[in-house]
Amino acid sequence: MKRETIAAISTGMTNSGIGIVRISGEEAFSVADRVFMGKEKLSDVKSHTIHYGHIKDGEDTVDEVLVMAMRGPRTFTGEDTVEINCHGGTFVVKRVLETVLKNGARAAEPGEFTKRAFLNGKMDLSQAEAVIDVINSENEYALKSSLNQLKGSVRNKITDIRNRILYNTAYIESALDDPEHISLEGFSSELEKTTAGIRNELSELIRSADDGRIIKEGINTVILGKPNAGKSSLLNVLSGYERAIVTDIEGTTRDILEEQISLGGLSLNVIDTAGIRRTDDVIERIGVERAAEYAERADLIIYVVDASRKLDENDEKIFSMIYDKNTIILLNKSDLDTVISAEEIKERAGNIPVISVSAKEEQGIRDLEEQIKSMFFKGDVSFNDQVYISNVRQKNALIDARESMEKVLESIENGMPEDFYSIDLMDAYESLGSITGESVGEDLVNEIFSRFCMGK
Amino acid sequence: MKYSADSVWENKDEYDIAVVGAGHAGCEAALAAARLGFRTVMFTVSVDSIALMPCNPNIGGSSKGHLVREVDALGGEMGKVIDRTFIQSKMLNKSKGPAVHSLRAQADKADYSREMRRVLENQENLDIRQMEVTDILADHGKVTGVQTYSGAIYRVKAVVLCTGTYLKARCIYGDVSTNTGPNGLQSANYLTESLKALGIEMYRFKTGTPARIDRNSVDFSKMEEQKGDERVVPFSFTTDPEDVQIDQVSCWLTYTNEKTHEIIRANLDRSPLFSGAIEGTGPRYCPSIEDKVVKFPDRDRHQVFIEPEGLHTNEMYVGGMSSSLPEDVQYAMYRSVPGLEHAKIVRNAYAIEYDCIDARQLKSTLEFKKIEGLFSGGQFNGSSGYEEAAAQGLIAGINAARKLQGKEGIVIDRSQGYIGVLIDDLVTKESHEPYRMMTSRAEYRLLLRQDNADLRLTKIGYEIGLISRERYEKLLEKEKMIEEEIRRAEHTNIGTSPEVQSLLQSLGSTPLTSGTTLAELIRRPELSYEKLAQIDKNRVDLPYDVIEQVDINIKYDGYIKRQMRQVEQFKKMENRKIPDDINYDEVKSLRIEAKQKLNQIRPSSIGQASRISGVSPADISVLLVYLKS
Secondary structure, X not given: OOOOOEEEEOOOOOOOOOEEEEEEOOOHHHHHHHHEEEOOOHHHOOOOEEEEEEEEEOOEEEEEEEEXXXXXXXXXXXXXXXXXXXXXXXXXHHHHHHHHHHOOOEEOOOOHHHHHHHHOOOOOHHHXXXXXXXXXXXXXXXXHHHHHHHHOHHHHHHHHHHHHHHHHHHHHHHHHHOOOOOOOOOXXXXXXXXXXXHHHHHHHHHHHHHHHHHHHHOEEEEEEEOOOOOHHHHHHHHHOOOOXXXXXXXXXXXXXXXXXXXXXXEEEEEEEOOOOXXXXXXXXXXXXXXXXXXXXXXXXEEEEEEXXXXXXXXXXXXXXXXXXXXXXXXXXXXXXXXXXXXXXXXXXXXXXXXXXXXXXXXXXXXXXXXXXXXXXXXXXOOOOOOOOOOOHHHHHHHHHXXXXXXXXXXXXXXXXXXXXXXXXXXXXXXXXXXXHOOOOOOHXXXXXXXXXXXXX | OOOOHHHOEEOOOOOOEEEEOOOHHHHHHHHHHHHOOOOXXXXXXXXXXXXXXXXXXXXXXXXXXXXXXXXXXXXXXHHHHHHHHEEEEEEEOOOOOHHHOEEEEEEOHHHHHHHXXXXXXXXXXXXXXEOOEEEEEEEOOEEEEEEEOOOEEEEOOEEEEOOOOOEOOEEEEOOEEEOEOHHHOEOEOOHHHHHHHOOOOEEEEEEEEOOEEEHHHOOHHHOEEEOOOOOOOOOOOOOOHHHHOOOXXXXXXXXXXXXXHHHHHHOHHHOHHHHOOOOXXXXXXXXXXXXXXXXXXXXXXXXXXXXXXXXXXXXXXXXOOOOOOOHHHHHHHHHOOOOOOOOOEEEOOEEEEEEEEOHHHEOOOOEEOOOEOEEEOHHHHOEOOHHHHHHHHHHHHHHHHHHHHOOOOOOOOOOOOHHHHHHHHHHHOOOOOOEOOXXXXXXXXXXXXXXXXXXHHHHHHHHHOOOOHHHHHHHHHHHHHHXXXXXXXXXXXXXXXXXXXXXXXXXXXXOOOOOEEHHHHHOOOOOOOHHHHHHXXXXXXXXXXXXXXXXXXXXXXXXXXXXXXXHHHHHHHHHOEOOOOOOHHHOOOOOHHHHHHHHHHOOOEHHHHHOOOOOOHHHHHHHHHHHHO
């Protein structure tokens, strides 16, 4: 099966000083030779060497470059690969790519390099997915998590759980195959404990899958507050430049503004909303309704309270929307004369954390950041000891495995015979194997023989 | 000396099919071929050892009992013969779920052998010939006949190899060895070379058996008696259950102890297994006692079952203590066991090694991929056990006959029977030891119960031609009764009458708060179809085997449906056929190991490919992508 030669920019589309265009496939070298002018032809050079030269589009010199020539299979994709390190920013890198595409390569689809690496047996499924996550990750935490996953923390954790499941299944099975030698007396209560333990560990992993999503995709955040409480100013401070129109007129923000911002390495997908107040203005009313809708689905609500104004019925309405949500109250305009004290708000807010900030003066933003971290990462954003599951397929496999463990518990509770437990135990074993790309094979039979003394 | 050129002659007696070997595989193969109308000749080195049980004196056991029932459901003989010759019977795992209930019967070995021989001798189209087959004759990759030690050539269109443990067999204990088959019988020393010349790859496996001791030298008062079941269930679906309610004999349980283990440990250096004198690979599941002591040093005792070899002999089998230790060590070891202090050994324990094949050279029909018309079954295929042998022998015999009928071979798949699991594992997976059936190998075991083997397979047996019309119609009738009764139970409403509540209470079941169906009540763990008889007013009398099916199908409905969904998934992969002429070298992205394995086994479907060890899920994805493009 012949595969086309593909090319893409393999660095982010930012104005960084360097950009890499990667070409992979059977024709990678001949395509590169058509655009690269150096001392010698790349087809003649030794593998895994670097060469200086220029990229030419016909007579035009596009860029001065360093080119890495690597023959398969010892490459990321397993195929012949040429990487062109360009000097220029976005514009130049794009031109280099265009030149390469004009000369015989096809534009790679998202994740296609990884897919090829996987198809060429260079990585297992979980690694492949983590690489795709690296590509997609938009902030440093996600990157750390993805790299950690490559090192196998997910694999280790799951392997450990699988081994325990296998041992217990083998115990049951050896007793079924050799009932006169191995007894299952009292085994159910032991298994019940083990199974409940594993179920809890799986729940933990599933929770981390949500964290994983948050790391990768950002925290969906909604900013709520009365008109002119300073929501838009906050957003502007957070995002670093003027995004929303900030005026002193109430109700300036009629639409919903979305912004992806980075706060100390955290990624927030912030939705600024129209202020909450009763309104007859149709456009604004729609905005208010949508704010309520977003609040319902958000990971985090930041409720901005104007400290220079008394709480009123509009605030009450907001309190009714947030009392059971992940919320932080920001007491804004603490730089002005305040009429509401932090204590007053805290009393009203119950368990909701309250932070005094001045959006204008950027005070308290650091506190906000810490508060968000503690809410979403249990106060610890170290990725060394935590396992993050970060894609849907893996998460679903975990959920399946947990469901199987629930079924084992149910069977035990219902007094079902032991052979029924094995069915669900092995289902869980298989589900977990699908995360690391391992099938069941002869595992169970081997475990039975190595752990249990069979008769005859 | 083997025949000379002068003694070669062509036997003009005409046969269609030759079966080599008369063990449990050979008997089923020969009977199936003859019953399907083909003139069949069965060769054996000794007519006196037809259907010999050279090791344990029982038929069945966990998962093996399933195989016997499946053989019976397809029209095989083993179940019928053991029903006539057993001396004790037990349903194992009765406290577990119905899927792992397994029948095991102690056989009167001599009776079993004699009874099977009688069946063979009276089978139309079947001749028995005492002679060693030394050569398989083939021309252009197609079988043309066999040649015997005497030089006689028999021209046939198909051959079924069921040589068991006889090929280049060697029996060993201590530093003593004899070049004989089991029980001192003549080994077959020439066939291996002929097979190798045909390009067939051979393995060398080993197995072993414990000593037989004299009943009069055993002190049973120091042992626990093991009785048979009160009510015996027959193996064969054709046996009248009343015919198997006989007086049974007992087996006896005793244990090894630290002293036994010390004796063994002190003499390990004299064991041929540890000294390297045995080259064959032994099975992990029936380890010798020395293996157990070495592998499980923490165990302070191992079970020993003393089992009668028959009604008309004093020999007893010492289950759990197979060994190849020297004779003097055997005496010391056995005599350290309570009850065996004065045991007299009649036959020594020994290990046996023999030539067999790597069964991955076979198609799922048990025909050799390289040689058309050559089939094989039983221990020759790298399995172990009488039941595994019978199952393969039956399928090999059927498929040899179908080859001659010009029909496609029968393949029982993994969702249809243990026979399917057994054969698929053998022809797909690499094995370094004799293969034993286990319930854990059957992924759909909830559906593959011993109680429903007839419902699963008898229709196939009828289509093959080994099941009579009468038996087939009886099965259809049974099927109908089951279906109707399940439907009735699902639609029978049970109210909250005082009678219902008091019955539930007396059975330790929660009283009803509102009306429900009979089926719902049957599903309660503490209840069953039979226990609810008195509140089920419209119940008619049904045969026991129908009631059993109704109860199981209603009770485990949820689990059964789940497995049926899994079977659907499985069938999808099985139905994704891989073309015969696929060139794996062209599939660039396959890993080298996967390429080698796929080239070697040449699986017929993606399903089978996915079960090959060394072929990873990633390789399967690659293969799927390749097949699509």
